[in-house]
Each structure stands twice: as structure tokens, then as C-alpha cells.
């Protein structure tokens with residue numbers, strides 16, 4: 001490890017748009033195509049899988065220390081159900097209480113309005129440097145690009161977020177934004193942007209370098225932007241949970257604090273908070289609690305401003321859906337991603353969306369069903385996400401519901417609908433089903449496989465890429481059953 005740390009280098013990166021690695025090659029591609037890019041690097045795939053499973057195991061270990069864990073999950077689900085049902089009233093009550101505490105509450109119908117409001121707040125005070133702690137909502141709204149195009153420097157201060165920002169990438173995970181990167185890659189990025197030693201990849205050294213670099217940026221920041229983990233309707237206060245204390249520095253040093261909040265972050269009462277605080281860090285990273293759980297009740301002092309921007313951006317539409325409404329209860333712990341066998345082996349960028357993984361596959365099609373149509377199929381329906389979700393969102397059931405919804409909306413391709421129609425036809429006609437079975441078994445035994453497995457039969461072609469064709473059994477299950485269980489047909 002190098003003996004001395006480099007001085008922080010204050011460089012201004014050009015305002016290039018941030019890219020999602022997996023779709024850097026062009027327009028939006030389906031999950032399977034983007035996952036193919038990720039799995040092509042076998043070593044990275046195994047390492048990513050193992051790293052996330054390690055976090056999942058830590059979550060299990062922590063959950064097992066709380067005898068009332070399942071009760072807590074039920075409580076959390078019940079509170080979220082109540083909050084979503086009474087959302088308009090709770091938000092209005094929150095606005096009244098937050099305003100009474102001295103905060104200014106803004107309402108944004110969509111991403112564009114959110115960005116415009118944030119820009120206006122900064123513009124009014126002539127602010128050109130913003131320090132930002134982790135906020136998936138601002139990622140969803142593409143705030144960084146919006147502000148940079150208007151001459152405002154935005155510095156992400158969460159370490160993982162800063163790494164991907166320096167690389168002009170998007171986060172690949174909502175809690176672990178740079179989990180797709182190896183420490184050597186981080187070392188290269190820091191060497192290029194922060195002046196660390198060439199080839200240095202020691203995590204301690206790199207973290208120290210980032211700390212020095214970010215301290216300088218905190219001192220230069222003229223406004224701080226944070227996300228909101230919980231907004232308490234009863235008190236008008238907001239709560240931000242971080243492990244690095246960067247939200248606290250960003251909110252405490254500059255005179256202006258902007259908090260961007262999805263409208264679903266509301267909880268009714270202060271006493272509800274304890275339930276979520278106990279669940280959040282344990283589910284997210286397997287820690288008993290986040291290192292910093294910071295409460296903000298109005299601006300810091302008379303010379304400071306606190307602006308809370310409450311954003312809809314499609315959430316009302318999800319709330320109106322009986323099937324998908326409970327997905328708004330998500331507290332963004334990321335544990336459904338850590339446990340998902342598809343996410344672990346395909347990487348977050350393969351989802352092509354700000355929120356990836358099982359919850360992203362539920363939420364994103366609500367905003368654009370055509371663009372995100374492949375996501376509910378990036379799922380084995382194993383149900384592991386549902387089992388770990390601290391607010392008991394029935395994720396895999398909702399993913400299945402999306403598939404049905406796509407069928408009803410006429411969005412499925414012929415390669416999906418035609419085989420289903422054929423199967424439906426056969427399943428309703430026992431004689432035709434038995435005859436088809438006989439023909440298929442004979443064909444598998446006697447005809448060359450290239451007749452079935454070819455590019456003209458895309459489903460079989462894809463299926464066969466990683467699997468062998470099974471040997472045709474000598475008899476059907478119906479024949480076997482009749483013989484062995486004594487029922488004649």
C-alpha cells in the first residue's frame with residue numbers, strides 16, 4: 001500500500017450524459033440480450049454472484065437474531081398498506097407539518113417538473129455546485145444530466161455513486177451502486193480522476209483517497225441534496241439513512257438542503273419508524289442498523305433553507321392498480337436483488353432501468369410496458385425475492401401478473417403466443433394430446449435433431465443453446481400411470 005495519500009485533485013468532469021454499460025451500444029435492448037454481455041465475462045459473473053450471495057447470507061444471519069422478525073415484516077406491510085391507502089391525506093398532513101417546521105414543500109408531477117424545481121431553487125441563489133447523497137429518485141429523474149447541461153456541477157458523495165459518476169456510468173444496484181466493478185477497475189478510475197498511484201487497488205487506500213477528494217467537494221458545495229428514506233406525516237420530519245455520513249455533511253455544511261422524495265415514502269406516525277429502521281439495514285446489508293439515521297425537522301437555522309420536493313412520476317398510476325399497488329411499499333433495501341438468481345448472474349445494468357432486479361421488473365413496466373416488457377421474464381419464479389422482502393411485497397406473483405397483463409394488452413410476440421395457442425388446443429383434447437405425444441416421441445427417436453432445433457424454431461433454438469435434448473421416453477406418463485397405478489384408460 002502506498003505510504004502517502006495524494007492530495008485531492010479538484011477536476012471538473014465534462015458534462016457527458018451518463019450511460020448504462022449494458023445499453024451503451026445503442027437503443028434499449030431486451031434483458032436477455034444485455035445479460036448475455038454480462039455473462040460473457042465468466043469470472044465477473046461468478047464473482048458478482050458470490051458477492052451478492054455473501055450480502056444475502058449476512059441478511060439471513062441478522063434476521064435470525066430477531067425472534068419477532070416475521071412479526072416485524074407483517075407490521076411493516078400493514079403500515080405500508082395503510083399509508084398507500086391514505087396517501088393523499090397523509091401527504092397533505094405532512095405538508096402542513098413540514099411547513100410549520102419551516103420547510104418549503106414542492107410538488108412535482110413528473111421527472112421534468114422535479115428537475116425544474118430543483119434547478120429553480122439553485123438558480124434563485126446563484127448556486128453552481130451541488131453535493132448530492134444517494135437518491136435513486138434523482139437517478140430516475142436523470143437530475144445530474146439535467147443540471148450539468150445547465151452549468152451546475154453535481155458531485156455524488158456516496159462512495160459507490162461517486163465511482164460510477166466518475167466513470168460516467170449509472171448505478172447497477174440500488175444499495176451497492178458499484179457492485180459490478182472490481183477494486184482494480186476502481187483503482188484505474190481513481191488514478192485517472194483523483195491522481196492515485198497507478199495500479200493501486202487497496203480498498204483502504206482508495207477509500208482514503210475518495211474521502212480526501214470528497215471532503216474538498218463538501219466544503220465547496222453551495223447546496224446539498226439528499227433522498228428521503230421515510231417522511232413522517234404526523235411530525236413533518238424526514239429521515240435519511242446512510243452508512244457514510246455523506247448526507248449529513250451535505251445537509252449540514254451548505255445553507256440550502258433539498259430533499260427529493262417519492263410520494264410513497266410517507267409513513268403515518270413517528271412510532272412506525274422503529275419497525276422500518278429495524279428491518280432496513282438488516283435486509284439491505286446485514287447490519288443491525290445503518291451507521292447514520294438522520295432526522296431533519298425543518299431547516300437547520302434561520303439562515304438555512306430546507307426544500308422538500310414530493311414526486312409522483314407514475315406512482316399514482318401504480319397506486320390505482322389493485323395488483324401492483326403494494327409494490328409502492330418498497331423501502332429500497334435491495335435484498336430482493338441480492339437473493340435473485342437472475343440478478344446475481346446477469347448484473348444490474350442488464351435491466352436497463354434505474355431500479356433493477358425483481359422490484360424494478362415490477363415497477364418499470366408500469367411506466368413503459370413495451371420498453372420493459374422483457375423484465376418480468378427475467379425471473380425463474382422461485383419466490384426467493386418474496387421470501388426476503390421486509391415489507392412482504394408478493395414480488396414473484398406480481399411478475400407473473402405482468403406476464404398475464406402483457407397477454408391481455410396484446411403485447412406478446414408470436415413466438416410466445418403461437419406455442420401457447422397450440423398447447424391450449426392440445427390440452428383441451430385428450431386424444432389429440434396423446435397422439436401428439438406419440439408422434440413427438442417417435443420423431444425425437446428417429447428423425448435428425450436439426451429438423452427441430454434450427455433458427456426457424458427460435459424457442460427451441462434458444463432453449464437448446466445451453467441444454468441437451470432429452471431422450472424420448474419409451475412410453476408416455478399416462479401409459480406409465482395406467483400400468484403402475486392400476487388405472488386403465
Ligand code: SF4
Pocket residue numbers: 283329330331332333334335336337359385388389390391392393395
Ligand atoms: S421490493 Fe422488498 S426486498 Fe426489494 S428492494 Fe423493495 S423492500 Fe427491498
